[in-house]
Each structure stands twice: as C-alpha cells, then as structure tokens.
Amino acid sequence: MSAGIIVVRHLYHTYQTGALSKAALVDINLEIEAGSCVAIIGVTGSGKSTLVQHFNGLLRPTQGSVVVDGIDVGARSADLLALRRRVGMLFQFPEAQLFAPTVYADVAFGPQRMGISRREVRVRVFNALDTVGLPHQQYAGRSPYDLSGGQMRRAALAGVLAMSPSILVLDEPTVGLDAEGHAEFYSYLQRIQREQGVTIVLVTHDMTEVAHLADRLFILHDGQLVMQGTPRTLFAEVEQLRNWGLAAPPLSELLAALRAQGMAIPASVFTLDEAFDAFIQDQVEIH
Amino acid sequence: MSIAHTPLIDIQKIVYTYPQQKKDEVDGLASSAVLREVDLRVMQGEYVVLLGHNGSGKSTLARHCNALLLPDSGRVLIDGQDSRDVAKQRRIRESVGMIFQNPDNQIIATVVEDDIAWALTVRGLAVDIIRERVATVMEAVGISELRQLQPSKLSGGQRQRVAIAGVLALRPRCIIADEATSMLDPLSRREITGLLHQLHEEYGLTIMQVTHLLEEAALAERVVIMEQGKIILDGPPEVILRDIERLRELKLALPEPLQLAVRLREAGVSISPAALTIEAIVEELVH
Numbered sequence: 351m352s353a354g355i356i357v358v359r360h361l362y363h364t365y366q367t368g369a370l371s372k373a374a375l376v377d378i379n380l381e382i383e384a385g386s387c388v389a390i391i392g393v394t395g396s397g398k399s400t401l402v403q404h405f406n407g408l409l410r411p412t413q414g415s416v417v418v419d420g421i422d423v424g425a426r427s428a429d430l431l432a433l434r435r436r437v438g439m440l441f442q443f444p445e446a447q448l449f450a451p452t453v454y455a456d457v458a459f460g461p462q463r464m465g466i467s468r469r470e471v472r473v474r475v476f477n478a479l480d481t482v483g484l485p486h487q488q489y490a491g492r493s494p495y496d497l498s499g500g501q502m503r504r505a506a507l508a509g510v511l512a513m514s515p516s517i518l519v520l521d522e523p524t525v526g527l528d529a530e531g532h533a534e535f536y537s538y539l540q541r542i543q544r545e546q547g548v549t550i551v552l553v554t555h556d557m558t559e560v561a562h563l564a565d566r567l568f569i570l571h572d573g574q575l576v577m578q579g580t581p582r583t584l585f586a587e588v589e590q591l592r593n594w595g596l597a598a599p600p601l602s603e604l605l606a607a608l609r610a611q612g613m614a615i616p617a618s619v620f621t622l623d624e625a626f627d628a629f630i631q632d633q634v635e636i637h
Numbered sequence: 638m639s640i641a642h643t644p645l646i647d648i649q650k651i652v653y654t655y656p657q658q659k660k661d662e663v664d665g666l667a668s669s670a671v672l673r674e675v676d677l678r679v680m681q682g683e684y685v686v687l688l689g690h691n692g693s694g695k696s697t698l699a700r701h702c703n704a705l706l707l708p709d710s711g712r713v714l715i716d717g718q719d720s721r722d723v724a725k726q727r728r729i730r731e732s733v734g735m736i737f738q739n740p741d742n743q744i745i746a747t748v749v750e751d752d753i754a755w756a757l758t759v760r761g762l763a764v765d766i767i768r769e770r771v772a773t774v775m776e777a778v779g780i781s782e783l784r785q786l787q788p789s790k791l792s793g794g795q796r797q798r799v800a801i802a803g804v805l806a807l808r809p810r811c812i813i814a815d816e817a818t819s820m821l822d823p824l825s826r827r828e829i830t831g832l833l834h835q836l837h838e839e840y841g842l843t844i845m846q847v848t849h850l851l852e853e854a855a856l857a858e859r860v861v862i863m864e865q866g867k868i869i870l871d872g873p874p875e876v877i878l879r880d881i882e883r884l885r886e887l888k889l890a891l892p893e894p895l896q897l898a899v900r901l902r903e904a905g906v907s908i909s910p911a912a913l914t915i916e917a918i919v920e921e922l923v924h
Contacts, residue, residue, distance in 0.1 A: 393822060394792045499691055526738065526819055528690040528849040529890035555822035597823035600852065600915060601893035607919045622893050626900050 354381035355517060355549050356405060360414035363400055374400040376573045378414070382566075384516075387543050387550040389560040392570035393595040398553050401570065402519050405551065406437035419516055435464065438515030442522045444506035445499065453479070453497070453505050454490040460513045471512075478508040481546075482538050500531035504538060511542065518542070521553040536563055558599040561585065562621075569594065582620045601625060643717050645811055645843050646679040646702050646733070651711035653697060671697045673866040674711065679845065681810065684837050686854040686874075687847045689863035690888040698863065699815050699847045703733035716810070734804030738816040740796040741788075743803065749791075750775070750784040753802045774805040777839075778832060794825030801832065811843035812836065818848065830856065851878060852892045855913035862887065875911040894918055 363375040375397045382388050392398045403409040404416045407423050407430040416423040421433045441447075450456035457478055461471045476486040482504040489497075494505055503523065510518065520539075524532045540563065543550050552560055560567065561581050569577040569584070571594040577584060584591070588598045588606035597603070601622060609615055619628050653672040671694045679685055689695040700706040701713050704720040715733055718725040737743060746752035750771055757767045775781045778798045783791065788799055797817055804812060814833060818826040830846070830853050837844045846853060854860045860877040862870040864887055870877050878884070881891055881899055891899075898918050902908045908921045 526816075528888065530690055530888040533890075558823065592824075595822075595824055597827075599893065601897065604894040604897070604915045604918060607915060608922060611919060611923045613923070622896055622900075625897055626904075629901055629906065630904050 355384040355419055356380075356382040356551075357417045358401075358404070358414070359416075361401075361404065361411050361416060362413040363397075363404070363409060364412045365400075374573050378575050380568055380575060380578065382549060382551065384549055385543070385547045386565045387540075387552070387563060388566045388568065389552040389554055389557075389564040390568045390570065391554055391557055391560070391596060393555055396570040396594075397573040398570050399521065400573075402439075402521070402551060402553055405517065405519055406439055407433050408439075435513055436515055437517045437519060438510035438513055440507060440510050440518070440520045440523055442525060444523075445494075445502035448494040448502060448506060451493060452490065453484065453492050453494050454486075456494050456505060457509045457512050460509055464513065474512045474514065475508075478512040479505075481511060481542060482508045483534065484508065498531075500527050500534055503527065503531075503535060507535075507538070515548065517549045517551065519551045519553070522555070523552070524559065532559070539563075555596070557581075557585070557591070557596060561599045561602075569596070571595075582618070585620065586617050644678040644714075645681045645683075645716055646677065646845075647714040647717075648675055648677040648698070648701065649712050649714070650674045650676055651701060651708035651713060653701070653706060653708050655697075671866050672701075672708070675866070675868055677861065677868060677871075679811075679843060681843055682837075682841050684834070684844045684858045685846070686857035686860050687845060687863065688849065688851070688854050688860055688889065690849055693863040694866040695847050695863045696815050699735070699813050699845060702811075702813055702845065703735055704729045705735070731807050732809055733811045733813060734807060734809035735813045735815060736797065736800045736804055736817045738819055740793070740800040740817075743800050744788045744796060747787055748784075749780065749786050749788055749799055752788060752799060753806055756803060756807055770806050770808075771802075774802040777805060777836070778802045792825065793821045794828055797821065797825075797829050798832065801829075801836075805836070809842070811845065813845045813847065815847045816849075817846075818850070818853065826850075826853075849889065851884070851889055851895070852914075854878065855892075855895070862889075874913055878913055879910050 358378050358380045361375055361378040365372050365374055378401065390398045390401060404411060404423055405418055407428065411424045418433060419436050421428055448456050450459060454475055457475045458471055461474050479486040479489055484501060484504060494502060497505060524535050539550060542548050552564065554560060564581060567581055567584050568575055585598045585602040588603055591598050605615055605619060605625060615628055619625050651672055652670055652674055654670045658669040675698060687695045687699060701708060704726045707721050713720040715729045718729055720729055744752050746755055753774060754767050754771045757770060775784055778801050780795065780798045780802060783795060788796055818829050821829060833844050833846060836842045855874050855878060857874055860874045861868055884891055894915050895913065898908050898912060912918045912921045
C-alpha cells in the first residue's frame with residue numbers, strides 16, 4: 351500500500367473531560383492517498399467535522415496519531431502554520447466569509463500573508479480565479495457581492511487555492527446551490543484535482559453528491575468508522591446505509607428495490623448507462 | 638358558494654424589482670425586474686410546487702404571498718384581501734405562514750415548546766389555550782418528545798419541524814416552504830416533504846413548496862416552473878416532468894431513476910409517464 355498523504359491511526363477524540371466528557375471519535379484508522387478524492391460521510395453528530403478538524407490542526411488527537419503530509423498533528427512541536435498552508439479548508443457557506451471590496455482583494459488576502467512578492471501574489475490570484483471559472487480580466491475588479499451564489503462560493507474556493515494547498519478539505523461545499531451550481535462547482539473541483547494533483551477531502555451527508563466524484567468513501571457513525579470502500583461497493587448496501595441514517599443515490603435505491611422484487615440485476619450495475627444496458631441489452635427479465 | 642371559488646392566493650400581473658437594483662438601474666424595468674407580470678392563482682387545499690433554478694424569481698414570488706414583499710405594480714389578494722392594505726397584513730400573515738431554508742432564522746427561544754408558544758404569547762392568548770395548541774401542533778409534526786430540549790441541540794430536520802410547528806400554532810390556511818429542505822440531508826429532506834404532504838392531507842392545508850428539486854415536484858398535485866421572473870409552465874407533474882430536454886434547458890436536473898424510466902420508455906419498455914417516483918417506477922417495471 352502506498353503511503354497516504356493523510357494517515358490516521360487509532361485516533362480518539364474526547365470533548366471536555368470529567369463528568370461531561372463525550373467521545374466524539376473512537377479508534378479511527380484510515381489512510382488517504384495523495385492526489386485522490388475521498389468523501390467522509392455521516393449524519394449530524396457522527397463525528398465527521400471533528401475528524402477533519404484534525405487534518406489542519408484545529409483539533410489535536412486525544413489519543414492516537416494523525417500525520418498529514420509528513421507533519422504529526424499531535425506532536426507538541428508540530429508546525430501548525432506550515433500545516434495550515436498545506437491544508438486548505440472551506441467551511442459551509444464560505445460566501446459568508448467574503449469581505450473585501452473586490453474579488454481580487456478577497457482572494458489575495460491569504461497569499462499576501464505568506465511572505466511572497468506582490469508579483470507572485472498577483473500571479474497566484476489570477477491563476478486561482480481562472481481555475482474556478484471566474485476569468486480574472488472579468489471578475490478581479492468586481493465586488494464579491496455582485497456575484498451569483500455559485501460564483502461567490504467559487505470565489506471563496508479561489509481564496510483557498512491561492513495559498514497553493516496540497517490538500518483541500520471542503521465541508522458541504524454545495525449546500526443551497528441549485529443543480530447547475532452543484533455541477534459547476536464539482537467540475538472545477540475535479541479539474542483542480544486532475545491538473546494540480548491536489549488531494550480532495552469532501553465532508554458531506556449527501557452521498558448522491560459524491561457518487562461519481564469520490565474514489566473512496568469513509569462512513570462515520572457515532573464516532574466510529576463503520577465502512578469504507580469505493581462508491582460502487584458501498585452504494586450496493588442500501589439497507590445498511592439507511593440504518594446509519596444515510597440515503598444511497600436514488601438510482602442505487604431503485605436498483606435495490608427492483609432486486610428485492612426478484613429482478614436479476616447484477617450487483618455490479620452502478621451508473622445510469624449500466625442500468626440501461628442491463629435492461630435493454632442483457633435482457634433483464636421484465637414481466 | 639362564492640367563497641369557495643375565491644382563490645386563496647390570487648396574484649395579478651405583479652412586477653417587482655429589489656430596491657437596491659432599482660437604484661442601480663437607470664433604464665428602468667426591463668433588465669432588473671425579478672418578477673415580470675406574474676399571474677398565479679392557488680385554490681384552498683392545493684399542493685403546489687414552485688420550481689426554478691437559483692435566481693428564477695421563485696422565492697421572491699413566494700414572499701409576495703404573505704406580504705413580506707409588496708408588488709411595485711399589479712396586486713396580490715390573499716383570501717380576497719389586498720396585501721398592500723396595511724390593516725390586512727396581519728391577517729394575511731396569519732393565514733399564510735412561511736418557513737425558510739434555515740430554520741435557525743425563525744427559532745428564537747431556548748426551549749422548543751417556548752419557541753412554538755412565542756407567537757401565541759405575544760398575541761395575548763390565555764395560558765391554557767396556548768398550552769393546548771402547542772401540544773397539538775407538536776403532536777402533529779412529531780416532536781412531542783423534544784419539547785423540553787434546546788433547539789440548538791436538535792438536528793436540522795428536527796429544527797425545521799420546530800419551525801413548522803411554530804407556524805402551525807397560528808392556525809394558518811396555507812404554508813409556504815421556501816427551500817425548506819435544501820440544507821438538509823436526503824433522509825431528513827424526505828421526512829420534511831412527507832410532513833408537508835401529511836399536513837396537506839390531514840388538515841386540508843394549502844401548501845406551496847418552493848424548491849429546485851424535481852423529486853419534490855414529482856410528489857405535488859401541481860407544478861409551476863419559473864424562469865427569469867415569469868411563469869413558463871404550469872400543470873400536473875406527469876405532464877410537466879415528461880419533457881426532459883426542456884427541463885435540462887431550464888437547468889433542472891431530472892433524478893436518475895426518472896431518466897432511466899424515460900430512456901427505457903423510449904427504447905420500447907412499457908412504463909407509464911405517470912410513474913414519477915422510485916416506488917411507482919418499480920411497480921411499473923415489476924408488473
């Protein structure tokens with residue numbers, strides 16, 4: 351197995367101590383490969399946010415270890431500043447954090463504090479804006495508040511990208527956007543992964559979002575890692591997922607319901623095209 | 638007799654431009670109006686889904702239905718009362734209750750039952766009436782066991798139920814749910830949509846559900862689609878959701894099970910166009 355860019359071993363996290371103590375994470379072990387896109391999935395309170403807050407040192411392990419891009423997050427000597435430059439975080443509704451008078455000033459805020467030349471800052475800001483589909487000639491001078499919801503969110507993503515992180519952690523990045531906004535956001539994100547080799551960690555409660563995007567899924571329930579694998583293998587477990595309060599993508603649910611009615615649809619069928627082929631070419635028995 | 642034929646919501650040729658855009662705009666109506674001569678009638682007891690992508694004007698239209706916004710021209714009659722008549726606005730807001738995307742924006746108290754009682758308290762109702770009504774609405778939305786909890790400790794779906802209960806306590810004739818499910822995970826989303834349908838069936842409440850999700854539209858009696866400030870389609874879901882190409886042009890994503898059904902039908906498999914939900918499609922394919 352190749353060494354992961356994020357390696358979590360026997361991680362426990364407990365909020366507070368004494369009588370009020372609550373175990374938020376219990377014995378988590380996982381490895382995330384460099385350059386991959388993974389999703390951490392679970393309902394509210396499952397521990398997913400607690401887990402990813404260890405990835406940039408916002409939280410330290412109560413027990414166990416988290417090593418991110420060679421930095422041991424739990425070590426007293428850990429260089430948190432270096433860690434936070436390598437791990438970009440985008441929280442829910444990041445547009446609420448846009449504050450500057452122009453898109454340029456907003457995206458430049460981070461890199462300007464990295465001790466790099468103004469010229470270098472400018473190059474980075476322009477590149478980041480171009481990467482997220484806000485061509486700098488057109489958007490750099492505009493007020494962030496004149497952008498549409500989807501554009502504001504991509505401007506916030508550009509602000510993180512301009513720091514040149516090697517890992518991007520995104521918490522529910524498309525909540526509240528419409529179908530087009532979702533599709534756009536994810537197409538730019540895929541491009542970032544492909545062209546810049548950035549490792550992407552998505553945090554979500556909506557598995558449909560990540561069905562065709564993530565290489566690997568990690569499912570958390572009550573602070574424990576209960577399942578991991580590719581979307582294809584996990585989404586076949588519709589019933590099991592529902593027990594954890596999660597809904598498989600609607601197509602997986604349809605296929606599971608048909609199988610439950612006795613239709614011979616192979617377990618390997620996962621995409622719309624595969625399902626169509628299973629019915630038409632392979633002549634699944636339709637009564 | 639005549640009362641039964643009066644629409645509960647009667648929107649006549651309304652035009653609306655947000656004040657900020659009005660100020661920015663030099664050449665008037667044409668380019669910045671969010672609503673452009675919209676007509677819509679909703680009868681008592683209907684379940685209407687108002688569909689459109691972000692920026693189509695659907696939320697702005699919804700906010701005209703309880704006098705949160707007033708039209709620049711044209712008029713809105715709620716149960717025959719003109720929304721511009723200040724003396725009628727309180728009654729209008731009592732008969733048309735609204736819930737929003739983020740329930741936290743309308744939850745104010747620190748204990749669930751106090752929050753639901755709040756609007757009744759400020760209206761000076763007797764304590765035992767308040768107590769009885771609060772108990773009834775909590776029962777109706779399924780949160781009786783949460784009554785002593787802090788709203789901040791609840792999940793998104795539970796908080797949305799609290800918001801619905803708070804609106805129900807005023808005994809409205811209509812509830813408008815403005816993107817009320819879009820911040821929720823898929824299972825909670827279905828639960829809240831299910832609750833709205835249940836309130837519609839059990840109490841004959843008129844429901845207007847504002848959404849960009851076609852799976853929610855599939856369950857309605859009537860689907861109204863907005864685009865660029867105008868209503869462009871209005872009809873039952875089995876008619877409206879048939880035209881995939883059109884919906885795609887409107888940036889509305891058809892759920893995959895429906896796409897599969899459409900493709901199979903085109904390939905000659907007999908599936909009724911009225912089968913719009915997973916259950917209905919399974920039924921069609923199995924029998």
